[in-house]
Amino acid sequence: MNPQDLNLVGAGAATSVGRGWHASCAAQRAGLAGFVAHPFAHDVLGQAVRVAPAAWLTWGTDAAARLAALLVDAVEEAFQPLAGPAPDLRCGLVLALPAPRPGLPLDLVEQTCAALRRGLEFRGLQAPPVLASLAQGHAAGFAALRAAAQALHDGRADACIVAGADSWLEPDTLAWLESCARLHGAGTLNDPWGRVPGEAGAALLLCTQRTCAQLRLPTLARLASVGLGSEPCTPAGQVCTGAGLTQALSGALAAxxxxxxxxxxxxxxxxxxxxxNEFAFTALRVADRLRSASGFIAPADTWGDVGAASAPLCVAAAAMAGLKGYAAGPWVLVWGGSDGPLRGAALFERRPAGH
Structure with a gap:
């Protein structure tokens, strides 16, 4: 896929290190971690689980309400470039949400969409029609980018918000992560190299080149391509050599x-x-297209593992680097992988502010 005329014109974020795009990215660049002890979830050793929560959300709030609250902040912020100049613009919404797992309700998508609509309307915003809801975990945002690009190319919308949210803080979810040896910690079922569960919401505003020209919208970056892949070796114990991730990165790097x-x-x-290990195998295959295969940026070091919010949040961080002038250059590759088979990547060409 080669969406040559799609531009990123806005972004929004709500993370454990900032309630906003600028605040979150500033804290991430400074290396400020938002890790705290969970107030009532403990591991098998009786130690409080280390998590990265959004501090303004009340402990015990159910998962759908947390996701909606994070999304409302992010979507409202990302929509700001269109707040005044285009009241009749057709704007759609594509959502990236968690894959089914313990601790989440079966109707999470329906609950989240309904709560998001109410939250936006409470703030005086008309909720955009949801064009697609993709409950596929970490890499769902890349599939959402592709779906949004297709909707814009098909003329079903003039602009599209790609938004993702996730929260790993439910006790049943944390217990499941520990049983899978994925939880960061020192217990017998923990992994000292495991994930720190977090929560976040992020949103990206995409417009066609024509819409940007008509409304004189500044461009943060151009979406050059999106690549998706499927990893055949996902069960624990299997050796993953990065087949799916290679497919995704190769697809994105083709542009x-x-x-x-x-x-x-x-x-x-x-x-x-x-x-x-998966990226190490993949990097061997695409190293000739990267300035530095080992010089990647991994924001989970600060805001924790944010699941389905990962893709839009990483894109938002990459766009901020270009906006503030600390990027290494214009071309940025963003990639991610779900706990299931889905892998995704997107290539952006960043532009100076005001272009």
Whole structure:
């Protein structure tokens, strides 16, 4: 896929280190971690689980309400470039949400969409029609980017918000992570290299080049391509050599001009060894297209593992680097992988502010 005329014009974020895009990215760049002890969830050793919560949300709030609250903040912020100039603009919404897992209700998508609509209306915003809801975990945001690009190309919308949210803080979810040896900690069922469960919401506003020109919208970056892959080796114990991730990265890198290399890589690496090994195999295959295969940026070091919010949040972080001038160059590759088979990547060409 090669969505050459799609531009990123806005972003929003709500994380454990900031209630806003600018605050979250500033804290992430400074290396400020939002990790705290969970007030009532403990591991098998009786130690409080380390998590990365959004501090303004009340402990004990159910998962759907948390996701909706995070999404309302992020979507409202991302929509700001369109707040005044285009009252009749057709704007759609594509959601990336968690895959089914213990601790989440079976009707999570329906509950979250309904609560999001109420939250936006409470703030005086008309909720955009939901074009698709993709409950596929970490890499869902890349599938959402592709769905949004298709909707814009088909003329079903003039602009599209790609938003994702997740929260790993439910006690049943934490117990499940521990039983799978994915929880960061020192217990017998923990992994010293495991993930720190977090929560976040993020949103990206995409517009066609025509819409940007008509409304004179500043552009943060151009979406060059989206690549998706499917990893056949996902059960624990199987050796994953990065087949699915290679497929996703190769698809995204196909739009990179000849003799150019990606300047920055931002990913959802979360401390788990399996993810590190998967990317190590993949990097061997695409190293000639990267300025530095080992110089990736992994924001989970600060805001924790944010699941389905990972893709839009990493894109938002990459866009901020270009906006503030600390990016290594214009080309940035963002990638991520779900706990299931889905893998995704997106290539952006960042532009200076005001372009």
């Amino acid at each position: 990179l001009p000849d003799r150019r290399r990606v300047d920055d890589v931002v990913c959802d690496m979360n401390g788990e060894r399996d993810r590190a």
